Amino acid sequence: MEVVPSKKMSLFEPAIFGHLKKFAKEQEEQKGLDLIDLSLGSPDLPPHPMLLQSMSDLSKRATSYGYTLTGSKEFNEAVSSYYQRVNHVEVDPDTEVLQTIGSQEGLVHLPIAFCNPGDIVLTTNPGYVAYAAGISLAGATPYYIPLDETNGFLPDLDAIPEHIAHKAKLLILNMPGNPVPMSPSIEYFTKVIKFAKTYNILVVHDAAYSEFYFTGNSPISFLAAPGAKEVGVEINSLSKSFSLAGARVAYIVGNPKMVDIMKRLKSNLDFGIFDPIQSTAAVALNHAEEITADLRKTFASRHSILMKGLQEIGWEVAPSNGGMFVWTKYPYPLDSISFTFKAIEETGVLMVPGTAFGSNGEGFVRLALVQENERLQEAVKRLKTMAV
Template sequence: MKIIPSQKMSQFEPAIFTSLKVFAKQQEKINGLSLIDLSLGSPDIPPHDILLKSMSDLSKQSSSYGYTLNGSPEFYEAVARYYARVNKVDLNPETEIVQTIGSQEGLVHLPIAFCDPGDYVLTTNPGYVAYAAGITLAGAIPYYIPLEEERGFLPNLKAIPEDVAHKAKLLILNMPGNPVPMAPSLNYFDEVVAFAKKYNIIVLHDAAYSEFYFTGDAPISFLAAPGAKDVGLEINSLSKSFSLAGARVAYIAGNAEMIAIIKQLKSNLDFGIFDPIQLTAVLALDNAEVITSSLRETFSKRHTTLLTGLKELGWTVAPSKGGMFVWAKYPYKLNSVDFAFKTIEQCGILMVPGTAFGSEGEGYVRLALVQNIETLKEAIKRLESLSL
């Protein structure tokens, strides 16, 4: 039998993450050097004890194993309470929130709900890889806004050509970002709202790292900007903020009409999340202040360790007040893919080449804050010995 993939599959290249890990395993056997993995942004800190106990107890109940069909009222009410406390944003739990099976699923499916083939989607370069996947599935056309160091890596909406803006259906932003942890401001979000209203563009703000901040003030929710709910949505996940990455639970909040359209799409794609996960997510959201404070302290110390060490080695590190990653320009004349493989070969350190996130990532690598302080210090020590 001849197996022929669809033409659309030609637009999905194998992810470089897999190639890096395969090469790393090979080098570990050859060189005997233990690996330090700073590639994948998967939290290494276990969930809080109250969440572990909740998941364990609920999973033992035989009644937990039926279909849930969609998000539970308890979950939606918890999201609304969380937004009211943390972001000072009022949400209607029945009409302004929809649950997704992790933010990746929501990000990839959302463009299908709003974009027709040929519509433009505005997003950033560099940007998270799921955005491009969703645009491709919808048959839309990406227009990439370069993130420039001299602008603090904030997307320049004024640089978007008029003809592109008029054709655009969707704008995707991510602050603090992945891979670039730029910080938003209320003034910037006001500019986004005005831009969206002028050109009739839906805004999706990816707030997956909203609980990861290193200064006294939390990142501003896009929905806190006046008029934001008129033009858009915010997607958030419990993966990073509550160390529940494997549980796959997230939500989209904002404009009620847009939420209704997403719910209609999802009713044809999937059922709801395992009930113990939903109820544990309720517990996490209602105890967010207690759970996230210790995580912030840990990640802040890791960020300082890595940032300071790289600067001492002559690297240029993007300024950051939050997020889960360090975006760094290395001082060597190699393209980012070759550099990433060389650091594995010589140092046993896995980093993601900047071009995995777009052409503007050339010369950069992304490092995830997913190792303890001593391991990060060891990584810096190993990088001192690079011979390129």
């Protein structure tokens, strides 16, 4: 019997991450390499003890194993409280919050909920791979805004042609970003809102790394900018900030009409998240200030070590004061895929080639801050010895 994939499956080629891991494993076995994996942005810090205790206790309850359908009242109110305390934004827990099964699920489904085939979606190049997946599934057409040094790695809205802006339905932003950790500001978000209102474009801000800020007093939410809820939503995840990646819990917050449309879509797709995960996520949000303070200390130190170390060996590092990654241009005449494989072979350091995130990533690599300080220092030391 012949098993033939649908034509739509041509949109989903195997990601480079698997090839990198396979090659690294082979090198480890053949040469006994000591690998330093800076490829995936998977949190290496354990969840806070209070979260581990909560999950353990709640999972023992016989009543925890039914369908939950939508986010619980407890979870939605925790999101609302978190936004009020941390971002100084009022959020209605009943109409302006929607739980998702991790942010990737929400990001992929958002274009399906709002775009018709042929609609234009503004996104960035380079950009997080889930955006392209959602746009493709919706049958929409991406228009890529380049992220480069000329505009400080910020999406240049003024460079979008007038005829494209008039046709655009959705704008996807991500700050601090993946792979480029450019930092947001209220001034920039205010400009985004003006742009969205001018051209009647919905805005989605991916704030998965909002707690990863190393200067200032608080994360900057898109919703903190005046008028933000009139034009869009923010999607945030507990995967990185609270080390709950495997729990798959996130939320969309903002414009009530957009939230309601997403609720309608999701009511046809899933039956909700395991109740102990929802309750533990609420505990995390209600104790965010306590939990994320230690996270920032750890990642600020790692960020400083890797940024300075790469600069000292002659690499050009994109400026940033937050995020979970370092985006850097390496000083060797190799394409980014060839370079990353050579780096594994020569040094045992795993990075992600910039072109995994779009054509404008050529010549760059992304390094994740997921190793302890000593390992990051060792990674820089090894990279300095490359004979390319």
